[in-house]
Every structure is written in C-alpha cells, then in structure tokens.
Amino acid sequence: MPEIFVVRHGQASFGSDNYDQLSELGWQQARWLGEHWAQEAAQFDHIVSGDLQRHRETAQGICEGLGLDRHRVEELPQLNEFDFKRVMTAYGEKNPQAAPQTGATRADYYRFLKMAMHAWSAGEIVGAESWQQFEQRIEEVLGVLAAGAKGGKTLVVSSGGAIAMMVRQILGAPSHSVTQLNMQIKNTAVSHFFAGRSGVSLHSFNHVPHLDNTKRREFITYS
Template sequence: MPEIFVVRHGQASFGSDNYDQLSELGWRQARWLGEHFAEDGATFDRILCGDLRRHRETATGICEGLGLTADSLEVSPQLNEFDFLRVMQAYGERDPQSVPAKKSERADYYRFLKKAMHAWANNEIVGAESWAEFEQRVEGALGLIGNQPKGRKTLVISSGGAIAMMVRQILGAPAHTVTELNMQIKNTAVSRFFAGRSGIGLHSFNHVPHLESRERQEFITYS
C-alpha cells in the first residue's frame, strides 16, 4: 500500500522580523533528515510541500541531504499552516490582558497560542480562515497525498498545526486534539501514514531519528 512520510518544517526564525524562513539550525535539521533517509536507502516517488518559505526551504534541505535537486518538488497551498498570527491577534483583541509582554518567555507565547487555538476551534474568534475552513482544507490535502498507486512512497513537508489536524481527522479525535498535538510536534519530525482501501491510517508520529544521537539531542526544537 502507499506509504506517506509527513515532515514538519525545520526550525523557523522565531523572534525575527520574518518567522517564515529557516534558521541556520533549521537548514541543518533538514539536511540531516535527508542524509538519514539516504543512509536508510529511502527513495520517494513524490515530494510535496506547502507554499510557505519554510516549507520550500525544508524540502530543499532534505533533497540536498538525499543528493537530489528540488526540481520535481510539487507545491500545494492546502498543506500550509493556519495563520496563527491572525488567530492570536483575534484572541488578543478579545482578551487584551492575556497578551504576553514583548519580552515574555517563549513558554508564555505558547500558552497564549494554546488559548487562542481553543477559542478559534470553538468559533469564539475569527481567524484568516474559520476552523471549519481549516478542517476542509486539510481534508483536501489528505485526499491529495493519499491518492497514490500501490507501493509508492510520498514525502510531504508541512507545519505543526496542519499535521496535527491530519492526525486528528485520521483518528476521528475531538477538536482540542489539534491544539495538544500541535504543541508537541518537533521541527523536522517525521510521522508515517499508510493509505489503504479504508482510508489513511497512522503508523507512527513525531519521530526525529536524525536527531536522537547523543551528539544531536541538543538540536531538537519545537518552533
């Protein structure tokens, strides 16, 4: 049956003027993952990514590690992350006292995002797209990546929220699962799926085999 490897992008540039680009570590994470695939003898019949810069750069880094060019890369906006900045802005407008101060710890930022996502899922705030639209978009992405001939392997690069929504839809889990999983997914983590007659099934979730050695564990990141 078709096998699908879904990868979250490498570390982005948190705190910079442009989050949507890989940090130097993000590039290294992507190349290391490509090298790991190459060492395992993994080959992919299809490589897809969202059209955000961090998606494209991660795909390019993985291809470099695999010794490939990114010429055959397919790009689909259906694999994009939700607009988390707009979701947080909307929640901050509703509850200004909850907005983290400019020099807050990163953990404060994530707690705020978690509250904002819960409010968004409950239709208490309006993002750039509604929660229902986000669900429908990711459902379409699953159809795009799951419709493959038998035996083919597909590599997909996306973002934490979109990947969490994929897992939630496949498992039939409640909406709050997306928020909980989104906070756990590591940069360049791999989740594996199989597509069969009954749909797509989850095989494994959130693994970073290329970062688990003692020398690289310090390079495991979440943003």
Template sequence: MPEILVVRHGQASFGSENYDRLSELGWQQARWLGEYWAGEGQRFDRIVSGDLQRHRETALGICEGLGLEDRAVEELPQLNEFDFKRVMGAYGEKNPQAAPQQGAVRADYYRFLKMAMHAWSSGEIDGAESWQQFEQRIEEVLGVLSAGVKGGRTLVVSSGGAIAMMVRQILGAPSHSVTQLNMQIKNTAVTHFFAGRSGVSLHSFNHVPHLDNRLRREFITYS
C-alpha cells in the same frame, strides 16, 4: 500500499521580522534528515510541500541531504499552516490581559497560542479562515496525497498545526486534540501514514531519528 511521510518544517526564525524563513539550525535539521534517509536507502516517488518559505527551504534541505538537489518539489498550498498570527491577534483583541508582554519568554507565547487555538476551534474568535475551513482543506489534501502514487512513497513538508489536524482526522479525535498535538511536534519530525482501501491510517507520530542520539539531542526544537 501507498506511504505518506509528513515532515514538519525545520526550525523557523522565531522572534525575527520574518519568521517564515529557516534558521541556520533549521537548514541543518533538514539536511540531517535527508542524510539519514540516504543512509537508510530511502527513496521517494513524489515530494510535496506547502508553498510557505519555510516549507520550500525544508524540502530543499532534505533533498540536498538525499543528494537530490535537482529534484522537483510539487507545491500544494492546502498544506500551509493556519494563520496563527491572525488567530493570536483576534484572541488578544478580545482578551488583552492574556497577551504576552514585550520581552516575554517563548513559553508565554506558546501558552497564549494554545488559548487562542481553543477559542478559534470553539468559534469564539475568527481567523483568516474558520476552523471548519481549516478542517476541510486538510481533509481534501489528505485525499489528494493518498491518491497521488499508487503503492509508492510520498514525502510531504508541512507545519505543526496542519499535521496535528491530519492526525486528529485520521484518529477521529476531538477538536481540542489538535492544539495538544500541535504543541508537541518537533522541527523536522516525521509522521508516517499508510493509505489503503479503507482510508488513511497512522503508523507513527513525531519521530526524529536523525536527531535522537547523544550528539544531536540538543538540536531538537519546537518552533
């Protein structure tokens, strides 16, 4: 039965001019995951990522940890994150009093993003793509991934919102669950799916076996 292991990218550069690149910790998180899998004897028949910089760098870091520096990574833009800046900007234009002020703490931005995602999913605001278009491309890419390697194992690197939408669709959960799930997903966390004749099923969600120990728990991040 085909397995799909979907990894959220490593810690990005929150607060910098280019959020889309990994921080030094983000690189290390990715390498640690690859090293963990190498120690467990894990192998992958296919490696796929979105085409955002943080996706490419995370895939590269994992491959370095696995000892696969020359391994080719297939890019599928359908795995990219929704344009959260556009969604937040649209919500801020409609609700300027809710927008975080300069110097606000990270938690204020997360609360604002949560409100903006709810407004986007309910059709109150427009993003770069509609909520329905976001749902459709994630549904399509799940089909591509599940059909990719018969009986093999596929490693996927994506983003929190896209992974949350995958889980929502597979479980048949309501739309608002995407926002709740998205806020929980850790950097380089692994969500494990199986693909069978009856469709894709969820095996585990949001695991960080490479970080969940007393020496590394302080390096668990969410941005």
C-alpha cells in the same frame, strides 16, 4: 501499500522580522534528515510541500541531504499552516489582558497560542479562515495525497498545525486534540501514514531518527 511520510518544517526564525524562513539550525535539521534517509537508502516516488518559505527551504535541505534535485518538489498550498498570527491577534483583541507583554518568554507565547487555538476551534474568534475551513482543506489534501500515492512512497513537508489536524482527522479525535498535538511536534519530525482502500491510517508520529542520539539531541526544537 502506499506510504506517506509527513515532515514538519525545520526550525524557523522565531523572534525575527521574518519568521517564515529557516534558521541556520533549521537548514541543518533538514539536511540531516535527508542524509539519514540517504544512509537508509530511502527512495520517494513523490515529494510534495506547502508553498510557505519554510516549507520550500525544508524540502530543499532534505533534497540536498538525499542528493536529489529540488525541482522534483510539487507545491500544494493546502498543506500550509493556518494563520496563527491572525488567530492570536483576534484572541488578543478579545482578551487583551491575556496577551504576552514586553519581555514575555517563549513559554508565555505558546501558552497564549494554546488559548487562542482553543478559542478559534470553539468558534469564539475568527482567523484568516474559520476552523471549519481549516478542517476542510486538510481533509481535502489528505485525499489528494492518498490518491496520488499509487502504491509508492510520498514525502510531504508541512507545518505543525496542519499535521496535527491530519492526525486528529485520521484518529477521529476531538477538536481540542489539535492544539495538544501541535505543541508536541518537533522541527523536522516525521509522521508516517499508510494509505489503503479504507482510508489513511497512522503508523508513527513525531519521530526524529536523525536527531535522537547523544550527539544531536540538543538540536531538537519545537518552533
């Protein structure tokens, strides 16, 4: 049966001028995942990623760990994250009292993002794309991935929000579950899906086999 392994990008550069690049740890997380799969003799028939910088770099790091050529990676922009900065800006414009102030912590930032996502999904604000457009493109790319699997194994690199939307759609969960799932997904976590005649089904979610040990557990991150 066709299998799809969807990986969230490695740790990005939170707080820097360019969030959309991996931190040093993010690169290492990606290489560790590739090395883990190399040790398991894992092989992938297709490798696909979004076209954001953090997606490309994560795919490159995984390929380095696997000993593969990065040029094998096909890019699908439909796998990109929603524009969370625009969503947060729109929510802040409507609710300025809720916006994080100077000196706000990372926890404050994520609380604000959570509120903004709920407002976006409820149609109270408009991002760079509507919630319905986000749902539609993820549904479409799931179909593309399922059709392209053709009995083999497909490795996909994407982002937390996009992966959360995939899981929501596959499980038929309510819209607000996307926000809850998004906040849980670890950097370079793997979610495993099967693609069959009846559609795509979830096998496992948010697994970090390359980090879940006493030596590396401190390197589990969420941004």
